[in-house]
Amino acid sequence: QLKLVESGGGLVQAGDSLRLSCEASGRTLHVHSMGWFRQAPGKEREFVSCINWNGANTTYADNVKGRFTISRDHAKNTVYLQMTRLTPEDSAIYYCAKSRLYGNALYRAIGDFDAWGQGTQVTVSS
Secondary structure (H helix, E strand, O other), rough: OEEEEEEEOOEOOOOOEEEEEEEEEEOOOOOOEEEEEEEEOOOOOOOOOOOOOOOOOOEEEOOOOOEEEEEEEHHEEEEEEEEOOOHHHHHHHEEEEEEEOOOOOOOHHHHHEEEEEOEEEEEEEE
């Protein structure tokens, strides 16, 4: 059974960087696209980034483009989210997720993902 575990969150100051990791166990993720989402208190879960199965293609939400970088390491069955120039508006619980379908496509909708981690908290102080 697939299990996704996020790590790397924490409390940082505005302008700092963090790298989140999402390690999978129980099943390989090699043929699936992977995504990162986030949810702030009182807000809906929102899309952050997605990477296709081989890492060749990525997409980002407009509000993180140029600051965040998604990547993956098949050997470690792990997906990463490098976050730079963090602002208080980036504070949220960050979740990784596995795409429902195989293939090369990139996804943004929550319904396109069928397995989720428990989340890791990122708090950015001003």
